[in-house]
Amino acid sequence: xxxxxxxxxxxxxxxxxxxxxxxxxxxxxxxxxxxxxxxxxxxxxxxxxxxxxxxxxxxxxxxxxxxxxxxxxxxxxxxxxxxxxxxxxxxxxxxxxxxxxxxxxxxxxxxxx
Amino acid sequence: xxxxxxxxxxxxxxxxxxxxxxxxxxxxxxxxxxxxxxxxxxxxxxxxxxxxxxxxxxxxxxxxxxxxxxxxxxxxxxxxxxxxxxxxxxxxxxxxxxxxxxxxxxxxxxxxxxxx
Numbered sequence: 001x002x003x004x005x006x007x008x009x010x011x012x013x014x015x016x017x018x019x020x021x022x023x024x025x026x027x028x029x030x031x032x033x034x035x036x037x038x039x040x041x042x043x044x045x046x047x048x049x050x051x052x053x054x055x056x057x058x059x060x061x062x063x064x065x066x067x068x069x070x071x072x073x074x075x076x077x078x079x080x081x082x083x084x085x086x087x088x089x090x091x092x093x094x095x096x097x098x099x100x101x102x103x104x105x106x107x108x109x110x111x112x113x
Numbered sequence: 114x115x116x117x118x119x120x121x122x123x124x125x126x127x128x129x130x131x132x133x134x135x136x137x138x139x140x141x142x143x144x145x146x147x148x149x150x151x152x153x154x155x156x157x158x159x160x161x162x163x164x165x166x167x168x169x170x171x172x173x174x175x176x177x178x179x180x181x182x183x184x185x186x187x188x189x190x191x192x193x194x195x196x197x198x199x200x201x202x203x204x205x206x207x208x209x210x211x212x213x214x215x216x217x218x219x220x221x222x223x224x225x226x227x228x229x
Contacts, residue, residue, distance in 0.1 A: 102157075
């Protein structure tokens with residue numbers, strides 16, 4: 001158990017819909033990262049937050065957004081969903097900046113029909 | 114831009130045999146290097162990491178990896194594999210250099226199959 005909690009574990013929805021994925025980082029970790037894992041693209045870095053502020057963006061679509069709340073949990077919002085958004089979405093956390101050692105949740109599997 | 118290449122998509126090894134998984138990276142500075150393992154239906158678990166110092170690093174579950182700067186490689190090894198080692202293995206480099214973030218860039222993974 002990494003200490004990172006993600007909900008829901010599985011989600012099935014239709015094209016055009018909007019979903020929210022939730023992540024609770026390990027106790028004491030200030031950084032939260034979101035990754036998308038798909039068969040063709042592998043693990044792609046989406047976005048990072050540190051102590052409530054956006055720190056960096058990776059390959060995140062404009063239809064996607066995220067935020068980190070004062071209690072440090074984070075949410076990833078995916079809107080206008082397309083078939084190609086079907087993937088496993090991982091949240092990871094780390095204790096400090098420039099540490100690089102990430103602790104991953106078990107992921108949220110999104111299926112868009 | 115930084116990148117990680119894992120040349121082997123699949124590797125099959127007999128139980129009890131030795132293992133080496135290859136990883137090559139491209140990075141503009143001294144990298145942090147990691148190996149993660151992902152079992153089916155699970156998140157990624159850190160096996161080992163290299164930040165600096167001794168180029169041979171030991172990890173959990175009997176794994177080790179060697180950093181070779183001249184070859185831009187960070188290969189993972191295990192002297193004797195167990196059936197429970199069957200999983201997906203990811204090499205990663207960081208900090209992520211895009212926009213000053215400190216996330217990781219991952220390779221596409223190597224799927225390890227253990228033959229009885």
